[in-house]
Each structure stands twice: as C-alpha cells, then as structure tokens.
Amino acid sequence: MTRLQWGMIGGGAGSQIGPTHRISAGMDGLYQLTAGAFDIDPERGRAFAKSLDVPEDRTYGNWQEMLEGERARTDRLDLVTVATPNATHYEISKAFLEAGFHVLCEKPLTMTAGEAEEIVALSRETGKICAVNYGYSGYALVRQMRAMVANGDLGRIRLIKAEFAHGFHADAEEADNPRVRWRYDPAQAGTSAVFADAGIHAFHMACFVSGQTPSALSADFASLVEGRQLEDDAMINIRLNGGTLCRLWTSAVAVGRMHGLTLQVFGEKGGLSWQQQHPEQLYWTPVNGRTEVIERGGPGLSEEAQRASRIPVGHAEGMPVAFANIYRDLAEVLSAEREGRAPDPLALGFPAAEDGMWSMRAIEAAARSAKSGGSWVDL
Numbered sequence: 001m002t003r004l005q006w007g008m009i010g011g012g013a014g015s016q017i018g019p020t021h022r023i024s025a026g027m028d029g030l031y032q033l034t035a036g037a038f039d040i041d042p043e044r045g046r047a048f049a050k051s052l053d054v055p056e057d058r059t060y061g062n063w064q065e066m067l068e069g070e071r072a073r074t075d076r077l078d079l080v081t082v083a084t085p086n087a088t089h090y091e092i093s094k095a096f097l098e099a100g101f102h103v104l105c106e107k108p109l110t111m112t113a114g115e116a117e118e119i120v121a122l123s124r125e126t127g128k129i130c131a132v133n134y135g136y137s138g139y140a141l142v143r144q145m146r147a148m149v150a151n152g153d154l155g156r157i158r159l160i161k162a163e164f165a166h167g168f169h170a171d172a173e174e175a176d177n178p179r180v181r182w183r184y185d186p187a188q189a190g191t192s193a194v195f196a197d198a199g200i201h202a203f204h205m206a207c208f209v210s211g212q213t214p215s216a217l218s219a220d221f222a223s224l225v226e227g228r229q230l231e232d233d234a235m236i237n238i239r240l241n242g243g244t245l246c247r248l249w250t251s252a253v254a255v256g257r258m259h260g261l262t263l264q265v266f267g268e269k270g271g272l273s274w275q276q277q278h279p280e281q282l283y284w285t286p287v288n289g290r291t292e293v294i295e296r297g298g299p300g301l302s303e304e305a306q307r308a309s310r311i312p313v314g315h316a317e318g319m320p321v322a323f324a325n326i327y328r329d330l331a332e333v334l335s336a337e338r339e340g341r342a343p344d345p346l347a348l349g350f351p352a353a354e355d356g357m358w359s360m361r362a363i364e365a366a367a368r369s370a371k372s373g374g375s376w377v378d379l
Ligand code: NAD
Pocket: 009, 010, 011, 012, 013, 014, 015, 016, 017, 018, 037, 038, 039, 040, 041, 062, 063, 083, 084, 085, 086, 088, 106, 107, 108, 133, 134, 135, 136
C-alpha cells in the first residue's frame, strides 16, 4: 500500500506534543512524513527536518512557504497536522483548507467560537476534513464507553461527572515564570485559562461518550493563585441536548493530581467509571449489581473498542496508541476517498471541526456565565 503523504507545522525539537504525533502517525506505517515547517525559528526547523529525513525540497522555513510550495505540487500531501501554539491554529488551518488540504489541528481549533464556525463552514464547503486532536477519544475503553451508551446498556443517561484537574500551576512562586504566566494573560490566552486548556478535554469526552451536544451551561471560575487574571479552577454545570446533566471540575491548583482526566457516566441501568491515568480498566456497575472490571484487550469488548485495542490484554498501551487510533481513522477515510470506496464506518468517530466549534462555544459561554455570577447561558 502507498503510504499517505503527511506534513507537519510546528511540533519541532523539544516541543511537548510533536513527538507523540510522530510516534502515533508512524505506528501503523500508514503515513510518510514528507513535508514540514516544524519550528518558529526557520533554521532550527530545517535542522530538525533533516534529522527526521524529510526531503530538503519539502522542508520549509515557515507555514506560508509550505503552503505555496505544497499547493503547487501534483504529488500533494494527504494530511497536514497543525501542532503550533493556540493563537495560530485558525489562520493556518483556514489557509490549508482553502488550498484543498485535509487538516488535523491541535486543540483548541481556534481562539473564538466565530472563527470555529467559519472553519466548520469551510470544511463543509471544500469537502476537506478538519479533524481536531481530542486525542483521549482514541482510547479503546473510551470507545467502549461510547459503544455501551449507544447500545442502551446504561439506559437513559442521567448524569455525567467529568474532571480534568492537575496541580502544575499551584506554586505561587512560579506564577511569574513566562511558561506559566502567558496562560493567565487574556491577551495571549483569550477568555479562559484552565477550562480552555485542560477542562475542554473532559467536556469533549462527555459529549463524545454520551453522543450529545451541549445546550446550556453555568460556570463558576476562580483565580486561586493571587494576581491571576484568568481562572485556575472552574466548576461548570452543563445541560446536554439529550437531557443529561454534566458536572465538570477542572483545576490547575489540585496539588497531587497528575493528569486527572476522569469520566463517570451514570444511567438508569448502571454506571461506568474511567480514569486516564489507569486507561486499561473500565469499571461497570449495573444497578443493584456487582462492579465488573472491563479490561482493554479482554473479552466482550464492543467492535469499536476491539478495533482500537492494539496490543495484548495486560500490557499497557497509553496515549500514543490513543492518538494513533485517530491517525488510523483518518488514514482509512483518506484512503477510501483515494480508492473511490466507502470508508469503514468504524473509522468515522474521530473528532471533527464541529467538536472544536462546540468547545469554543462552551469556553465563551463559560466565561460569560462566570462573569455574571453563574447565570445559565444558552449555547
Ligand atoms: P510547545 O511550545 O512545546 O511547541 C510548539 C512548537 O511549535 C515548537 O516547536 C515551536 O517552535 C513551533 N512553532 C511555534 N510557532 C510556529 C509557527 N508559526 N510555525 C511553525 N512552527 C511553530 O507547544 P506544545 O505544548 O507542543 O503545544 C502545541 C499545541 O498542542 C497547543 O495548541 C496545545 O494546546 C496542543 N496540545 C494538545 C495536547 C492534546 O492532548 N491534544 C497536549 C499538549 C498540547
């Protein structure tokens, strides 16, 4: 099979998320890293491209050069990943979609809901995919939760408890560290800090697993480290369009919580509980029944979860495999398009521009609600 041609913007040497993308895209041998503008510093980006064996004639000093160079080619890129800082996502994704490329953009898709709506419209108009990397939705047992909910195993979903709380910005002495400070500066971070950065994954997960979209929310934002202009802790109540209530807690001052992304789903017939730090087990409790541990890779999984489960039961997988499931879904859809056939329906669950748009609407609504003392805001 011919590998899909893949380009990257950002994700250069020393970046946090770039290596996970390269490991994940490489996992199934479906992509060839063919082009890139990896760094804000053109020379550093070129040197890094060389170390990755990216051909010199497809190595670029910045994304504008890459757009010009790549749009002129007949052997076009199949997918472009945008892994640059947040404020650049809209401009870069928009330009590549307009030029007819499929895009996988890091979260957040944009800085405002209006920009996200434009990207959704553009993706529909051009017929080009704009996926958003809510990578945690690629975990096998997250897909298992979604399949069990869709299958009616839990009955009507009454309540979801979603959390993403960590303690990495708890040290007041560190508040002036430039790597921390920009996140709480509205000029650079927008209307929200910890909800936009971390809590939004929990928000996406609640929507993804329940198969619902948000209707309204009420938020309480707190800046618990003195002097911060944006929130470092938030409690948000969200009403979903299928009647489910979601209670979401996100924090950056929860000392001792490492990567505290958890999801609990409570239905009429039973409850599910999953933690990102222990992603190999899902706890299922039927009403009046015993709690059962559902093992990733074990027996009785849904088709979606079996497909997303790569290595034998009892051997830890983790985040790169979750991202790899998203890359493989996209590869299936792009290959199907190329071959003029219908894609495997199991590959269609990747997070799309619409997911990015709901997130941006939620962030703006939460900031408005918090400002008005927690009033309910329609989405
Ligand atoms: P980082 O600062 O560690 O790395 C950013 C990289 O992009 C650097 O290599 C930098 O040189 C490069 N860059 C910056 N501006 C550029 C430009 N205009 N053109 C080309 N390259 C440019 O950042 P990070 O932590 O890797 O985050 C990048 C993005 O990934 C952010 O949007 C962040 O929200 C997102 N992220 C997502 C997840 C997830 O779970 N999905 C996790 C971490 C980060």
